[in-house]
Amino acid sequence: MTINEKQDQIIEEFSAFDDWMDKYSFLIELGNELNVLEEQHRTDQNLIDGCQSKVWLHAELKDGKIEIQGDSDAIIVKGIVALLLRVLSGHTPDEILNTELYFIDKIGLKEHLSPTRSNGLVAMVKQIRAYALAFKVKQG
Structure with missing residues (x-):
C-alpha cells in the first residue's frame, strides 16, 4: 500500500466520526494498539525536541525501507505517533521525502490540537524526514 493510500484510508476512518470527542477516543485507541517501544530505544537521542x-522515535533501515517505532507518555500524542508510523513506516527514504502529508489537515487534526501539540506534530514529521534523509545519504 502506498503512503497516499494509507493517508486516504485514515481520512476515511476519521470521517466516520461526527464529533471530536469520538475522534480523540479513536486516537487514544490507536495509541493503545501501538507496539511497545523497547527500553533500549527510549534514549535522549530518540527524544523529539519541541514536544x-x-x-x-527510533528508525532503522531494513531492506531499503525505513522501519519506525515510537512511543509517547501522553495518550493522545501516542495516537498521533501511531498515525504517523502507520503512514510512513515501511517505506523507502525517497517515498517518505517526496510525500506531502495531507491527511493531518484533512482529518482536522492540526486545528484540534493545542499550539504546543501542533508544534510537536511538526517536530515528529521533521524528525522522520531527517531519518529518511540520513538513510538516503547512507545508501548513496
Missing part, C-alpha cells in the same frame, strides 16, 4: 510531552 510538550515525551515522544521517542
Whole structure:
C-alpha cells in the first residue's frame, strides 16, 4: 500500500466520526494498539525536541525501507505517533521525502490540537524526514 493510500484510508476512518470527542477516543485507541517501544530505544537521542510531552522515535533501515517505532507518555500524542508510523513506516527514504502529508489537515487534526501539540506534530514529521534523509545519504 502506498503512503497516499494509507493517508486516504485514515481520512476515511476519521470521517466516520461526527464529533471530536469520538475522534480523540479513536486516537487514544490507536495509541493503545501501538507496539511497545523497547527500553533500549527510549534514549535522549530518540527524544523529539519541541514536544510538550515525551515522544521517542527510533528508525532503522531494513531492506531499503525505513522501519519506525515510537512511543509517547501522553495518550493522545501516542495516537498521533501511531498515525504517523502507520503512514510512513515501511517505506523507502525517497517515498517518505517526496510525500506531502495531507491527511493531518484533512482529518482536522492540526486545528484540534493545542499550539504546543501542533508544534510537536511538526517536530515528529521533521524528525522522520531527517531519518529518511540520513538513510538516503547512507545508501548513496
